Amino acid sequence: MLKKWVIGNWKMHGSLAENKALIDGIRAELPALDARAGMVVCPVFPYIPQLKQITAGSGIGVGAQDISEFTKGAYTGEVAGPMLKDVGVEYVIVGHSERRTFHGEHNEQIARKAKAVIDTGLIPVVCIGESLEERQANQTEAVLTAQLDALFAVVGTDNANIILAYEPRWAIGTGVAATPDMIQAVHSFVRAYLTKRSAAVAGLPILYGGSMKGSNAASIVTLPNVDGGLIGSAALNAAEFVAIYKALVASVA
Numbered sequence: 065m066l067k068k069w070v071i072g073n074w075k076m077h078g079s080l081a082e083n084k085a086l087i088d089g090i091r092a093e094l095p096a097l098d099a100r101a102g103m104v105v106c107p108v109f110p111y112i113p114q115l116k117q118i119t120a121g122s123g124i125g126v127g128a129q130d131i132s133e134f135t136k137g138a139y140t141g142e143v144a145g146p147m148l149k150d151v152g153v154e155y156v157i158v159g160h161s162e163r164r165t166f167h168g169e170h171n172e173q174i175a176r177k178a179k180a181v182i183d184t185g186l187i188p189v190v191c192i193g194e195s196l197e198e199r200q201a202n203q204t205e206a207v208l209t210a211q212l213d214a215l216f217a218v219v220g221t222d223n224a225n226i227i228l229a230y231e232p233r234w235a236i237g238t239g240v241a242a243t244p245d246m247i248q249a250v251h252s253f254v255r256a257y258l259t260k261r262s263a264a265v266a267g268l269p270i271l272y273g274g275s276m277k278g279s280n281a282a283s284i285v286t287l288p289n290v291d292g293g294l295i296g297s298a299a300l301n302a303a304e305f306v307a308i309y310k311a312l313v314a315s316v317a
């Protein structure tokens with residue numbers, strides 16, 4: 065699996081026309097991806113087939129924003145891993161803070177969802193991160209440890225096909241990214257945690273997410289142990305998204 069990634073979380077945005085314009089814009093600004101850095105877009109479920117079609121041949125991967133922890137059955141409104149795989153999904157975001165906040169998802173459930181992704185043969189993008197209150201109470205490392213402990217208790221530590229995204233909850237959608245010092249400290253902490261757990265997970269990509277945009281991307285993706293970004297708002301703008309991708313490619317050049 066690639067080590068460097070820029071992943072766009074489109075959240076509940078888009079339309080057939082807007083999606084097409086966005087992908088056309090990305091492809092116009094970036095005729096070819098760099099072999100060292102992956103690009104993925106995660107639209108809402110109904111647009112996945114459209115995205116598979118309009119990204120064909122571009123190298124841009126398509127991901128989903130959620131998954132059911134179950135494979136089929138009486139779970140109204142849920143979407144199972146095999147269904148996602150059926151329509152060509154390759155990546156699935158789990159544990160996004162908006163799922164935690166608005167849908168009450170907790171560490172153990174998120175771990176089960178990550179396992180559902182893995183069991184389907186797809187790659188989970190697992191979000192971890194602290195709230196502002198937790199940071200102010202010096203609980204950041206304890207919160208991240210609990211989130212990672214819960215994850216690995218369910219998925220085990222022999223799987224190298226997992227992408228982690230450190231997303232401080234207070235930096236998501238606020239326009240205020242964490243400072244490079246904060247990001248650096250957390251990513252070093254997470255890398256040390258992974259290294260202690262096993263050789264297989266020691267090198268997992270650790271993305272940063274939270275108000276990353278073209279203008280601050282270089283100051284973030286050049287930090288040690290930052291392997292790219294999970295991008296919200298800026299992923300809806302072709303020029304911004306491509307600028308972040310180019311900053312990531314420049315950081316590995």
Ligand code: PEP
Pocket residue numbers: 073231235236237238239273274275276294295296297298
């Ligand atoms: C996100 O939702 O994962 C995210 C990082 O959002 P934003 O870039 O808008 O802060």
